[in-house]
Amino acid sequence: MHAHKLLNVLLIAILLLATLLSDPLARPMRAAPGSLKTPTITLDISLAPTANSHTWTTDADFAGGALDHTEVVSGAGRVTLAHTWSPDVKVNDDVLSSHQADPSLVVSGNNPYAAWEDSRSGNPDIYFARSTDGGATWSANVKINDDAGSADQRNPSLAADESGGLYVVWSDRRNGNYDIYFARSTDGGNTWSANVKVNSGADSLDQRTPSLAVDGSGGLYVAWNDGFYGSAALSADIYFAQSTDGGATWSAQVRLDDDTNSAFQYSPSLAVDGGGNLYAAWDDRRNDESDIYFTRSSDGGATWSANVKVNDDAGSADQYTPSLTADGAGSLNLAWVDYWDGDRDVYFARSTDGGNTWSASARVNDDAGSASQSAPSLAVDGGG
Numbered sequence: 001m002h003a004h005k006l007l008n009v010l011l012i013a014i015l016l017l018a019t020l021l022s023d024p025l026a027r028p029m030r031a032a033p034g035s036l037k038t039p040t041i042t043l044d045i046s047l048a049p050t051a052n053s054h055t056w057t058t059d060a061d062f063a064g065g066a067l068d069h070t071e072v073v074s075g076a077g078r079v080t081l082a083h084t085w086s087p088d089v090k091v092n093d094d095v096l097s098s099h100q101a102d103p104s105l106v107v108s109g110n111n112p113y114a115a116w117e118d119s120r121s122g123n124p125d126i127y128f129a130r131s132t133d134g135g136a137t138w139s140a141n142v143k144i145n146d147d148a149g150s151a152d153q154r155n156p157s158l159a160a161d162e163s164g165g166l167y168v169v170w171s172d173r174r175n176g177n178y179d180i181y182f183a184r185s186t187d188g189g190n191t192w193s194a195n196v197k198v199n200s201g202a203d204s205l206d207q208r209t210p211s212l213a214v215d216g217s218g219g220l221y222v223a224w225n226d227g228f229y230g231s232a233a234l235s236a237d238i239y240f241a242q243s244t245d246g247g248a249t250w251s252a253q254v255r256l257d258d259d260t261n262s263a264f265q266y267s268p269s270l271a272v273d274g275g276g277n278l279y280a281a282w283d284d285r286r287n288d289e290s291d292i293y294f295t296r297s298s299d300g301g302a303t304w305s306a307n308v309k310v311n312d313d314a315g316s317a318d319q320y321t322p323s324l325t326a327d328g329a330g331s332l333n334l335a336w337v338d339y340w341d342g343d344r345d346v347y348f349a350r351s352t353d354g355g356n357t358w359s360a361s362a363r364v365n366d367d368a369g370s371a372s373q374s375a376p377s378l379a380v381d382g383g384g
């Protein structure tokens, strides 16, 4: 079916988010002093099939309104991909100096779609734009959240299906504490549905950092961290819900982490493969420092496997903000931010057996200095 498979770029985009800029409360574990950029990494596994050769871009200044300084590096040298971000392309179209942050990008065909947190109206909202020319120019921006007040909307996670549907979830404080909300678009993002609440748990708690996955048959899946700001402040867990009716209604929520104590789980990343298997990774402090843990479900999300630790360092370095993708050939790719060697770097591991075992953790970014890299976000296109 894929006569030109080698020409189909398998694009993994890793967004590096300046989390302090986007939401100081959302990332309470670490500070990023001086981190004024939100760099983007793009990792192309069709060009770089081994764990030692990665293609990526860095230093996209999204917070300033541009995706610039795109740089692609692989084990074979520097490579420029046809649809990486062009220098000095501005996604947001507001003319004020308001704050845009925390972008979530998907690539469908060769064209990118973006949702982000945007404070042009004086409080954080979720905005959307699309490009039909590979990222060279962007559409007028569309506000997605439909609340009338000034509540905070943050942490968007955007997904696209193969028939042009667009879906986004985010954390939303319209009810006085954070919940997970959802909207969909069937017209390429020009208009968005009425917003639907996803989580069904204790509403006095905060639900944050959702991750959205869409399968090829209309299934929608969301994972989030639940309870961080509530009375169980240090025992936040990872929860999951799904929809089989396009997001109109959502299932009862299911807990994904199997920590038996009251440790902190945060920042899930969810993926679904072509066979309907679901995969999730998150950062997890059950060992009194942060590690990346993983689970999968082969029954549509009803039950989940025993959690597996992914990162292989023996020490107490922190690993956090994982980003997970499942490609069409049964491989899982996972990137995260790692404090292993004293500064923040992006690390990567791959599993070819459904997540039972993982490759050695490999550093992706190759800067020799102590510059910090943070908050990767992976996406893979339909060819992968």
Ligand SMILES: [Ca+2]
Pocket (backbone or CB within 6 Å): 123, 124, 125, 149, 150, 151, 152, 153
């Ligand atoms: Ca708002």
Ligand SMILES: [Ca+2]
Pocket (backbone or CB within 6 Å): 177, 178, 179, 202, 203, 204, 205, 206, 207
């Ligand atoms: Ca809530």
Ligand SMILES: [Ca+2]
Pocket (backbone or CB within 6 Å): 234, 235, 236, 237, 259, 261, 262, 263, 264, 265
């Ligand atoms: Ca917990």
Ligand SMILES: [Ca+2]
Pocket (backbone or CB within 6 Å): 289, 290, 291, 315, 316, 317, 318, 319
């Ligand atoms: Ca660790």
